[in-house]
Amino acid sequence: MTDSRLQSLQQAVPGLRLKSDPADLEHYGRDWTRRxxxxxxxxxxxxxxxxxxxxxxxxxxxxxxxxPSGGRTGLSGGAVAANGELVISMERMNKVLAFNAVDRTLxxxxxIALEAVHNAASEHGLAYPVDFAARGSCSxxxxxxxxxxxxxxxxxxNTREWIAGLKLVTGTGELLDLNRALIKNSSGxxxxxxxxxxxxxxxxxxxxxxxxxxxxSPSNVMLLALPSFEVLMQVFAAxxxxxxxEAFEFFTDRALHHVLAHGAQKPFDDVHPYYVxxxxxxxxxxxxxxxxxxxxxxxxxxxxxxxxxxxxDAQAAQxxxxxxxxxxxxxxxxxxxxxxxxxxxxxxxxxxxxxxxLGQAYPHFEVVWxxxxxxxxxxxxxLKPGDVDYPLFVQQCEHVTELLAQALQRCxxxxxxxxxxxxxxxxxxxxxxxxxxxxxMRGIRQVLDPNGLMNPGKLFD
Amino acid sequence: MTDSRLQSLQQAVPGLRLKSDPADLEHYGRDWTRRxxxxxxxxxxxxxxxxxxxxxxxxxxxxxxxxPSGGRTGLSGGAVAANGELVISMERMNKVLAFNAVDRTLxxxxxIALEAVHNAASEHGLAYPVDFAARGSCSxxxxxxxxxxxxxxxxxxNTREWIAGLKLVTGTGELLDLNRALIKNSSGxxxxxxxxxxxxxxxxxxxxxxxxxxxxSPSNVMLLALPSFEVLMQVFAAxxxxxxxEAFEFFTDRALHHVLAHGAQKPFDDVHPYYVxxxxxxxxxxxxxxxxxxxxxxxxxxxxxxxxxxxxDAQAAQxxxxxxxxxxxxxxxxxxxxxxxxxxxxxxxxxxxxxxxLGQAYPHFEVVWxxxxxxxxxxxxxLKPGDVDYPLFVQQCEHVTELLAQALQRCxxxxxxxxxxxxxxxxxxxxxxxxxxxxxMRGIRQVLDPNGLMNPGKLFD
Numbered sequence: 001m002t003d004s005r006l007q008s009l010q011q012a013v014p015g016l017r018l019k020s021d022p023a024d025l026e027h028y029g030r031d032w033t034r035r036x037x038x039x040x041x042x043x044x045x046x047x048x049x050x051x052x053x054x055x056x057x058x059x060x061x062x063x064x065x066x067x068p069s070g071g072r073t074g075l076s077g078g079a080v081a082a083n084g085e086l087v088i089s090m091e092r093m094n095k096v097l098a099f100n101a102v103d104r105t106l107x108x109x110x111x112i113a114l115e116a117v118h119n120a121a122s123e124h125g126l127a128y129p130v131d132f133a134a135r136g137s138c139s140x141x142x143x144x145x146x147x148x149x150x151x152x153x154x155x156x157x158n159t160r161e162w163i164a165g166l167k168l169v170t171g172t173g174e175l176l177d178l179n180r181a182l183i184k185n186s187s188g189x190x191x192x193x194x195x196x197x198x199x200x201x202x203x204x205x206x207x208x209x210x211x212x213x214x215x216x217s218p219s220n221v222m223l224l225a226l227p228s229f230e231v232l233m234q235v236f237a238a239x240x241x242x243x244x245x246e247a248f249e250f251f252t253d254r255a256l257h258h259v260l261a262h263g264a265q266k267p268f269d270d271v272h273p274y275y276v277x278x279x280x281x282x283x284x285x286x287x288x289x290x291x292x293x294x295x296x297x298x299x300x301x302x303x304x305x306x307x308x309x310x311x312x313d314a315q316a317a318q319x320x321x322x323x324x325x326x327x328x329x330x331x332x333x334x335x336x337x338x339x340x341x342x343x344x345x346x347x348x349x350x351x352x353x354x355x356x357x358l359g360q361a362y363p364h365f366e367v368v369w370x371x372x373x374x375x376x377x378x379x380x381x382x383l384k385p386g387d388v389d390y391p392l393f394v395q396q397c398e399h400v401t402e403l404l405a406q407a408l409q410r411c412x413x414x415x416x417x418x419x420x421x422x423x424x425x426x427x428x429x430x431x432x433x434x435x436x437x438x439x440x441m442r443g444i445r446q447v448l449d450p451n452g453l454m455n456p457g458k459l460f461d
Numbered sequence: 462m463t464d465s466r467l468q469s470l471q472q473a474v475p476g477l478r479l480k481s482d483p484a485d486l487e488h489y490g491r492d493w494t495r496r497x498x499x500x501x502x503x504x505x506x507x508x509x510x511x512x513x514x515x516x517x518x519x520x521x522x523x524x525x526x527x528x529p530s531g532g533r534t535g536l537s538g539g540a541v542a543a544n545g546e547l548v549i550s551m552e553r554m555n556k557v558l559a560f561n562a563v564d565r566t567l568x569x570x571x572x573i574a575l576e577a578v579h580n581a582a583s584e585h586g587l588a589y590p591v592d593f594a595a596r597g598s599c600s601x602x603x604x605x606x607x608x609x610x611x612x613x614x615x616x617x618x619n620t621r622e623w624i625a626g627l628k629l630v631t632g633t634g635e636l637l638d639l640n641r642a643l644i645k646n647s648s649g650x651x652x653x654x655x656x657x658x659x660x661x662x663x664x665x666x667x668x669x670x671x672x673x674x675x676x677x678s679p680s681n682v683m684l685l686a687l688p689s690f691e692v693l694m695q696v697f698a699a700x701x702x703x704x705x706x707e708a709f710e711f712f713t714d715r716a717l718h719h720v721l722a723h724g725a726q727k728p729f730d731d732v733h734p735y736y737v738x739x740x741x742x743x744x745x746x747x748x749x750x751x752x753x754x755x756x757x758x759x760x761x762x763x764x765x766x767x768x769x770x771x772x773x774d775a776q777a778a779q780x781x782x783x784x785x786x787x788x789x790x791x792x793x794x795x796x797x798x799x800x801x802x803x804x805x806x807x808x809x810x811x812x813x814x815x816x817x818x819l820g821q822a823y824p825h826f827e828v829v830w831x832x833x834x835x836x837x838x839x840x841x842x843x844l845k846p847g848d849v850d851y852p853l854f855v856q857q858c859e860h861v862t863e864l865l866a867q868a869l870q871r872c873x874x875x876x877x878x879x880x881x882x883x884x885x886x887x888x889x890x891x892x893x894x895x896x897x898x899x900x901x902m903r904g905i906r907q908v909l910d911p912n913g914l915m916n917p918g919k920l921f922d
Binding site for chain 2: 153178186190196198341342343413416417420421436440441
């Protein structure tokens with residue numbers, strides 16, 4: 001059965017590169033989640049838009065489900081193929097196609113890594129400002145699929161803001177050339193924005209034109225130690241009011257503990273319960289004075305117990321590592337992840353409620369928090385104790401996610417800030433989107449993918 | 462027939478304010494276009510979301526088409542009611558509902574005027590940066606319906622960028638609360654962005670939460686005289702490279718002629734064929750030096766023949782009036798308007814092609830150009846000669862629009878940059894959007910408005 005289908009695919013798309021070794025099925029069948037057993041039919045590695053279209057047409061004839069696949073660094077199971085799907089890996093479609101100095105755009109294939117985009121922009125004296133720790137391995141196609149956020153959202157916004165145009169192969173194999181990098185285009189529904197964050201359920205992004213910007217102005221990084229949780233928003237306000245913030249990230253002492261155990265350098269002699277790493281535009285006397293004023297206000301009010309400011313790029317990188325190294329330092333613990341958001345103004349009440357909830361719900365599990373406070377985005381990582389079975393651990397965590405989802409629903413938050421819904425959070429979609437919204441989403445999906453073959457089972461069933 | 466329908470509406474929505482005097486039908490039945498004869502069934506003036514929902518449910522029962530109505534300053538016929546539709550005027554739903562200092566958001570009803578939003582933001586020491594000449598009478602609901610652009614897009618983007626959340630009553634009367642002002646929300650399709658620029662065809666926006674920003678830094682306004690058309694993009698590049706541009710607007714001597722005839726003050730002794738008004742962040746020595754350097758580069762290269770820089774706010778306003786007064790100064794000529802866009806890099810070739818095209822096509826009509834060069838957006842106004850009948854004039858203009866649409870299609874431009882498609886441009890939608898895209902749009906419209914009652918005939922039939 002399988003073989004005859006792959007034969008028909010090979011006939012339908014002559015020259016298409018396919019992989020079906022068990023090691024490949026395993027490798028391409030999963031993302032950074034580890035909850036599902038990969039079981040794809042095979043891996044297709046198209047080299048052109050025409051090949052992608054031909055694969056989609058074949059899939060419609062054969063009723064084979066498709067899973068688009070980029071760097072597979074996702075944390076929501078969005079790129080998992082566990083049900084005999086054909087994985088469409090974009091790894092061969094990873095080129096820079098064009099740079100336009102007047103438009104300040106970079107046109108790329110979807111399989112290009114975020115870091116390669118950074119480098120290409122930089123070669124032209126410009127910047128693509130979306131950034132996060134997985135930059136070396138995640139792909140732009142995946143960034144678009146989840147509207148990836150990261151550490152610079154407070155200054156530059158999410159991926160959405162930087163997509164000037166994109167090409168989509170729909171679930172019927174049609175090629176749509178959306179917005180074509182126009183700045184102003186009030187000519188009907190902006191389908192580009194509909195595609196961004198649709199997690200591969202409306203089609204496959206086969207090309208994107210990215211907006212670039214000026215390289216960031218010189219900046220400084222400051223690490224702050226906080227005595228308690230309640231002062232976090234005051235510290236944020238004190239800095240935001242005085243400085244052009246580029247990042248404002250928070251983490252707990254447990255997070256620091258794991259990063260230090262992973263080789264990072266201890267920033268303070270004393271242990272503090274909470275930390276903030278913030279980056280802000282600097283390089284002139286006024287902003288340096290403003291930074292000191294913000295720091296002193298926080299010290300005078302007892303909101304901050306200690307602090308250090310970077311004196312060099314190397315030291316800035318060292319301070320950033322304390323925040324950026326967290327995810328990697330926790331990987332060995334197979335953490336159960338929540339990635340939630342609320343409006344910034346709802347943060348204090350939500351943080352207090354969540355802290356109480358987690359303290360009660362996870363008496364035996366270690367919980368590590370960190371997040372993008374300036375965006376209202378909190379990452380909650382629950383670490384699996386060595387003596388607890390993984391399925392039982394997940395089951396207990398899911399119970400807490402249920403409570404968390406209820407809290408989010410009460411305060412108008414979101415069950416997924418930047419990871420996407422995928423498989424991991426689809427049971428909780430109803431906490432963030434109303435039944436009527438979900439019905440509209442299903443209807444729209446039906447328009448673009450009438451046979452339900454584009455990443456089925458992700459986002460919703 | 463009509464009366465019994467209005468009686469049933471009054472029964473279905475007790476207390477609903479209705480108007481049906483001939484003067485009201487005329488007043489509310491049209492926008493700034495003057496091509497269609499207003500003929501609405503009546504005008505409903507709801508005071509609450511619940512009333513809007515009840516009206517939509519009644520419309521579905523009775524199969525009555527609905528036309529949402531804001532300030533009716535539109536230029537595409539999007540708010541015209543010429544076929545017995547019920548107009549839903551938002552003029553009573555015009556309040557500021559909430560300001561949130563931490564989130565920096567302003568929640569408003571859709572009928573509020575743009576200028577009232579500016580004032581409300583300003584009262585809180587912040588700014589809502591979308592701006593254009595119709596600010597006093599256009600409504601935020603209409604701004605959202607067309608993704609309004611204006612004179613600050615080069616710095617701040619279009620309306621889309623500033624909509625943190627919106628509430629929509631769909632074509633079936635469901636209330637969707639979209640995005641709820643979250644900064645990060647990767648939880649399924651972003652229906653908020655689908656609604657923005659949908660021209661009332663997916664439902665009625667009944668509330669919006671707007672993002673605010675810091676008030677603009679001090680700026681300076683410069684008026685430049687250009688000897689020819691070909692140097693325009695070089696002048697733009699010279700200024701963009703050195704300055705933080707807030708606006709970069711172009712107009713022809715014919716445009717200036719009409720503004721001066723309307724009472725504005727002459728800026729230069731000599732007549733020049735083209736002009737640019739540009740505004741840029743200023744207030745420190747570095748930016749003032751950069752502005753002079755840009756100007757001198759342009760003078761040295763012969764790209765600019767003369768220039769004046771504002772020495773006061775009053776003079777800045779005077780220079781702006783030369784650009785902002787154009788539309789009003791032309792109104793008496795019943796101009797036929799095109800509002801097109803291309804990528805900035807495609808501008809020189811498109812401008813040359815368009816200039817040649819218009820010179821040939823309109824030998825007897827006066828053509829006035831102006832536009833937002835920094836956004837690739839050009840406004841082409843053809844003035845009706847006094848001795849030509851209006852229908853004949855429109856017919857001849859439509860012929861040229863057909864040629865213009867073909868030129869736009871060749872260079873990947875858009876037939877509507879910021880006015881919307883409405884009735885005026887729906888015959889040309891296919892020059893900007895492919896058949897496959899239009900089919901997807903129709904399908905999506907069917908999902909949100911299955912009975913086709915929301916602003917039918919606008920955007921597409």
